[in-house]
Amino acid sequence: MSQIAKLVAQRLALGLLTLFVISLIIFLCVEMLPGNFSEAILGQAATPETVAAFNRELGLDLPPHERYFTWLFNMVQGDFGRSLASKRELSELLGYRLENTLFLASVAAVIAIPLAVTLGVLAALYRESFYDRAINVVTLSSISFPEFFVAYILILVLAQNLGWFPAISNINDELSFWQKIYRTALPAFTLTLVCVAHMMRMTRAAIINLLASPYIEMARLKGLRPTRIILKHALPNALAPIINVVVLNMAYLVVGVVLVEVVFVYPGLGQLFVDSVRSRDIPVVQACSLIFAMTYVLLNLLADVLSIMSNPRLLHPR
């Protein structure tokens, strides 16, 4: 177990370094974009005079390295800073959006992961059957369509024609938990459709891979039922690759859903991120990208730890 603790510590330290590099890259990229925050906000109404006054007010007239290091210094002390636009504390501004994003990701994950694994196991079980083919065709087509298209189809059928679900996800804190679930349903279904194929096929492939190994052969010769062979003997050994794919998909559910957010008007982090890049609101951009990067670092770490726990041999790489 101590080896795992060591690995976690090592990876976290590396993760911090990654975050630092990312913050630097993001800062430089935003700096390189034409225009700055004041020009973006004043837009067509900008005059050199008003832009200069606005820059002075926000401290944007300082040289870039000074601004970056002030930000970094505050950041290390736990002060994320304030949004240039609303002057609101970032923790407050992002907290609400992050909560929404995690909520949607969780709902989607709760539907998608069991579904994908079950479908994958069944596909392995009835390999080469009509069911196997059908499920492959369906999931592969849903992943091949752009996600906004899948979203529009769901809206057309489930919201416009049948009227079962609302067409937009107007989420706010006046709603009860179940109301929130109800309003999150369509975006969650969309994400499910988009990410099930990947996980399902990985489950299927990992299990089928094992089915050729001698111990499975042995189990079959012993006369065990195929269901038991797969669930009891094949699946535990196939867990490592499945976990990897599942966790990567969870990361996608957190960071890659801007389009779905736009189509369903879901107030998540992605929309905030895009808006902030457009208006060059650097503190918000930085905070969002750090959250996204952190999601990847932590989930990757989680994937590794879980894989090792499911298969301790991985602790000793050859």
Added chain:
Amino acid sequence: MEKIDQLKQLAQNSKIGRREFMSTVTAMGVTVAAASTMWSSSVQAAPKRGGRMRMGSAHGNTTDTLDPSTFNNGSIIQQGYAMRNHLSEVDNDGTLVPELAEGWEASDDASEWVFTLRKGVEFHNGKTMDANDVISTMNYHRGKDSKSAAKPLLAPVTELKADGKNKVVFKLSGGSADFPYTVSDYHLAIMPADASGKVDWQSGVGTGGYIKQKFEPGVRATYKRNPNYFKAGRAHFDEVEFLTITDVVARTNALTTGEIDAMSRCDLKTVHLLKRRKGVKVEEVTGTLHYTIPMHTDVAPFDNNHVRMALKYAVDREVLLKTILRGHGVVGNDHPISTANRYHNGDLPQRTYDLDKAKFHLKKAGVGSISVDLSAADAAFVGAVDAAVLYKEHAAKAGININVVREPSDGYWSNVWLKKPWCMVYWGGRPTEDMMFSQSLATGADWNESHFSNKRFMELLIKARAELDEDKRRVMYHEMQRIVNMDGGTVVPLFANYVFAMSDKVMHDPKMAGNWDMDGDKSLERWWFG
């Protein structure tokens, strides 16, 4: 018929009851059934209090704040008008009426204006509005450190002082007959101020018809009706939920499935289908919104007026209207004054697509054919790039080679507009000729996008500004439109309609304002549930 209309009016204002209405109308030869429908339709038209209005706006960013000096989109402008008021208001007929002011008076040369404030108007926090609030608000936009987009509007104000608690005196550097229009600008909302003159924009407290409850920029805001609203017959909804829905398909879906009650900016490509939908009505208003294609008149080859004229004749506006706006607009006549303005020059012949004239002017300019760059991005307006490509096709037939340069939408206003010698632009338009001309065509103006400079034009601009006689002003403004049309560097191909939609339960006055989208962006105050 006129009599019936009068009766309807009376019924609308609850001056007569149903029985009286029915008996009078049937006595005039109308059948009982018809009279009954007439009655219900007129009563429906009378504004009713109540309901929760859910508005879906095409605009709104996470960067929006309650600070009116940086208001820059339809969403926050609408909300600003719901929370706060101004000294004056452009009403739904397009006429200027007093709002927080009771009235105003000008000195003879229109260089000094005295606004008398309405007495006893309370802010949402209970403070009574007085001259200090007005002066502090104006100073907030005027100061040296002001970042306000309204700073240029108030530049002519040299001195601002209170005359008692209820009078404010504006001294201007020159005469300005339209000054009361200036103070109706959406940036100049009156905010509460403390004794030191510091205004409070952070809280969103104003005198308006709705009190801010929750404000999540770019997502959602909620308001409840101000029970002490000073204006009679306005602000009818009990509650308002304001949603930003930037995706037009999502917005349309939300309206058709009843998630929202009204939406701005319909998709012009599918609006004919939306019109067929039961329970939804689509409204269209021609206003001051227009598209311009300004050439820098001091840069070759645009410094030659014959080249400019050739380019003006070389675009088929009708085709642009049909393809870019799907007919939801009117063609422009190379000046920025709309039919919604007071002094629109309707006698000016409409410029058309005329290849012979274009070629004639090219010849006069001393060139057989020219090659010019036209910068475009859809940030200018939806379809701007397509419009540029169409222009290229049209002009090619006159021997003009237009090279369409696709610019990035991001940063368009800082990097392309006013910088590139020829580009695509939109203007929301201004309520008065003076504001429009002073900002976009006056010599030395910050936004003089065509670097236009004309001596006669400037003389007239200053003279007309100080002229209080309507007829004399009309003559001057007509001449100015002609000058811009004949000599200006701006091609004005189109005026675009505001097209928006609402549930058929939502009612509004027969005429809607054209100065901004959504009934002058005052829909929350002006509309009601029938």
